[in-house]
Amino acid sequence: MTDSTETENPYVRPGEQVHVLVPLNVKVKPGFTGSSMLLDRSATITMTADLIAAQRDRFGKLADWLALLGDDEAQVARFGEIVSRPGPAPADLKRWVVGDATWRDERAKARAAAWAETDPDERDRRLREVQKVFGPDIPLDGTLQYRNGTPSERAAAAQEAEFARQRATGAR
Incomplete structure (x- = not known):
């Protein structure tokens, strides 16, 4: 395995800064039970040798959020959104996204x-x-609609159909 600070990604070096665009759980100590920290959107972290080492799995593979740093298309393909970018967070990057x-x-x-x-x-x-x-508040209230009626309506309809069948056959 190579030195833990050597990576294929030029953005992942001790002293480099990275900001996150989604809440992200980042390991800060290596190992299966290593501790971690939760980064909020817009948080900026400075890479250290220990932090980079903690992002490696037991095979030496760098965590995807760092391995794909600087490649927005690859992040979207892997995560469905851009998770992190090189450099400090822009001053106008808010901690939140509307609705979260x-x-x-x-x-x-x-x-x-x-x-x-x-x-x-x-x-x-x-x-x-x-x-x-x-912006305006997003209402939390909503109506849950069933495609084939509520469970109670379906049960009542099934019971009515059974009574109709019994009356037609004279079983009742």
């Missing part, structure tokens, strides 16, 4: 802070700002 749990939490905090404002004009301005930054 972090977005809901951040939006709720911003709305609560706006509603806590005692001056009505300032409160309205801050609520408009929340709307501008986060």
Whole structure:
């Protein structure tokens, strides 16, 4: 096996920075039971020799999120989305994506802070700002629809059909 800091990917070197675009669980200690940390979207990490070594499996293969760093097409093919990119996170990269749990939490905090404002004009301005930054709320309520009726409706229809069959044959 080669030195753990040597990789085929030029972006994966000690001292290089990487940012993540989705929440990502990253091993920080090598081994089967090595510890890990959860990175939020927009987190930037600086590669170290130990961190790179922890990303290798028992065969020396680098974890896909790092092996594919810098190749957006390969990441989309492997993960269905771009997971990480080289360099520090752009300043305008938000920690959330509209509709995810972090977005809901951040939006709720911003709305609560706006509603806590005692001056009505300032409160309205801050609520408009929340709307501008986060967009409209996405409703969580919805109606579950069954294609062939609800289970209760199907059971009642089956029972009615059985009664009709029994009446037609004189069994009842």
